[in-house]
Amino acid sequence: MSLKAHPLLRDWLRRDGDRLQIRTGKVDIGQRISSALVQIVRDELHLPSDRIALAPVTTADSPDEGITSGSNSVEQSGHAIRCAAATLRRALIAAAVDRSGGDPEDWTLDDGLLRRPGSNDPLDLLDLMDSIDADLAVDPKVAKLTARDTAPSAPMLGLAEMVRGTFTFVHDLDAPGMLHARVIRPPHAHARLRSIPEDEISALDDKGLRLVRDGSFLAVAGPREWPVIRAAERLARACDWDAPDFPNIDVFEKLTRDNASTRLPVDKGQPLEEPVPDPPDAPDYTARFEKPYLMHAALGPSAAMAVWDGETLDIKTHSQGIYPLRISISDSFGLSEDKVVLTHVPGSGCYGHNGADDAAFEAALVARAIPDTPILLKWTRAEEHGWEPFAPAMAVEVAATLEQGRVASWSAEAFSDTHRGRPRPGPNRVGPSRLVSNRHLADPIPAQPGTPNMNREGGMHRNLDPIYTFAERRLVKNLVTGLPHRTSALRCLGAVANVFALESSMDDLAIAAGEDPIAYRLAQLDDPRAIAVLETLRDRIADLSATAEGQGRGIAYAQYKNAMTRVGLCIDVTVTDLAEVKLDRAVMVADAGRVVDLAGLIAQLEGGVIQGASWALCEEVQWDRDGVTSLDWDSYPVLRFDNLPTMDVHVLDQPTERPLGAGEASPGPTVAAIANAVHDAMGMRLRRLPFTADAIMQAAANA
């Protein structure tokens, strides 16, 4: 898809002085895509990494590759760039033959030079590039997947600067005349501003601070950051807000068939506009699994810089989707798209649609009010926790009939609000309506209820379809709207709850059948690569000592989207006397196809285990009638260094298969393996995340 829209060599690769410039529309969001792309080009052209550079990703100039999400970056941008590099290689060799003779087979590329035996006059790759037709089309078939020498991973771009503290995040931008800005938020999403006391406004004037107001959107700006923060805090307390009670409901009571706005059957991952088949009668096994609202909770609060020169809005943002965001921002302001330029500047890791897009729009709102002045707007920790779009709470109900202990028919119904809240353009100005501050302007663009995601393996039905060879399956997605919180995409979407439900059930069923959990799964898998993953896992844990009293071991398997990276996991836990779950060990076997950047791949898989473990053990958004109460790291705890398991990650390289993204492959199985390990340790099945000490004590009391 990337190549179709951008078919020319110069769309992807250009000479920039003494470097080859890679042009991508994918942004680095902590998944190291830039390092992977450099490595692809280096491998294909034998050009040293320090002679390869990445162009800034900007709507002014880069290929539009939509949103960086869904672990697709290596597959999309990586494939396009691999083909571009291979096309360039072929053209370079042809040019070398033209210039210096010989046959194409004689020429080799090495260290940025083209050489041929018998000639001691090598040609410089970049110089030779100037002679190549600028409009050369990329040949999408030229890049063959071949077994290749495993090269050491390219060093991660920016790493040296990160450890010295000189890497520039969007938060660190500076510009002459720049003002810092902070938003003053209403107490919660449904509250509106009544009035600002006059004396507060004049106090701001006296301090040389600027106040920007549009309806209930309120911001302060000034030259020094700390006085701006202080003023914003003071103003938030002083303002008069109209704050009705925030809906203080038990969301899981709402996640039912009766409350669903849409119910759709799902076949092989594809939702269908058809009647929902009846539930099975007399199933042998039923269970309901629940996952609370979760937040992305990036370590660095969202931020953006914007400047408005009376004609053009120039925005620096860490958004994952600068192209769709540009459309929604230009629509919000009634500007034509070419009057809005967005350039990606790194923020902290985001794991999905967090506050980045909102912060970009809000910086632009302030910049429009204070023209010709760069505005650096940052969210606070409480804003990031309280105002980012959350991952929806979700429930999954399963039912199975068994034959000789194995699953004969499987029914699974998922219940959730939308996972799609990104400001993508669409009917009824839906893009602008998803920028939270548009809802608070004097002329507001109100929120709209979510519509069902009909994409294969999208939204809540991601991994709803079991990967096993169950003969019959009945899969249903139930969209429930009108719930308390704004929701959007978080790493893995529905796969977390679905894999948690399926793999917990498989554990229950294996135990009921008296079978080993790996053997039980193997007997119901027919994908040879899945089988290889689980057999390798079995071998790797064969010598582990048996678990002691209070300890447990859990197994889980999943293939992300039933089409991408396969992960088998074994997790050992100890449940302490205080009912805290301590992670002792994680052993993982993964198959991500052809390995491009082994170090990067392992980093993503390990990172996924840690985030999945954090969801399993710690994370849950809480709120009451005054609004969200999870506003910092005490009220929304996350996994920290002191509960880190030892990790053993083994990757099965498949040199002739397509490389697959792995950023979202391990969290789902991690949640499930921990659930199964807790069950092994306690003999209790926990079906609602997170497994906090309170939840475990409660379950023990009820048992």
Added chain:
Amino acid sequence: MSLTLRINGAEVAVTSEPDTPLIYVLRDELGLKGAKLGCGLEQCGACMVLVDGEAVPSCVSPADTFGGKEITTVEGLADDPTGARVQAAFVSHTAAQCGYCTAGLVVAVTALLQRNPDADTKTVKDALAPNICRCGSHPRVLRAVEEAKA
């Protein structure tokens, strides 16, 4: 009012209001942007600096409470043998994903190894518990610590 701080081995006169938390003096007035603001609540460690050899958050305590103390920011760590070793180990183990937590972690690890060069794994994990990383770079950080010990 004028306040003098000792930062990375040099005396620096600062003009920010004395009740300004140290991080804003470092970042906003002095252009030392290595310390990151993660929470402003002493809960995440992104803003850590060395103060007389201890890794402490810089996001809450007012600048004037640091008078007479030796402040080392991540930018000044390369001049310290332990700091330089820790930085090199973070690079060789790619101990970062997005890198937002990295500066704080480099500071925390340096303080730990200066005090306890042979810290065992449990000690290291407990010592780094104040530092949050959301990207899951922890295993690489722990490997980097092992290398920096030697």
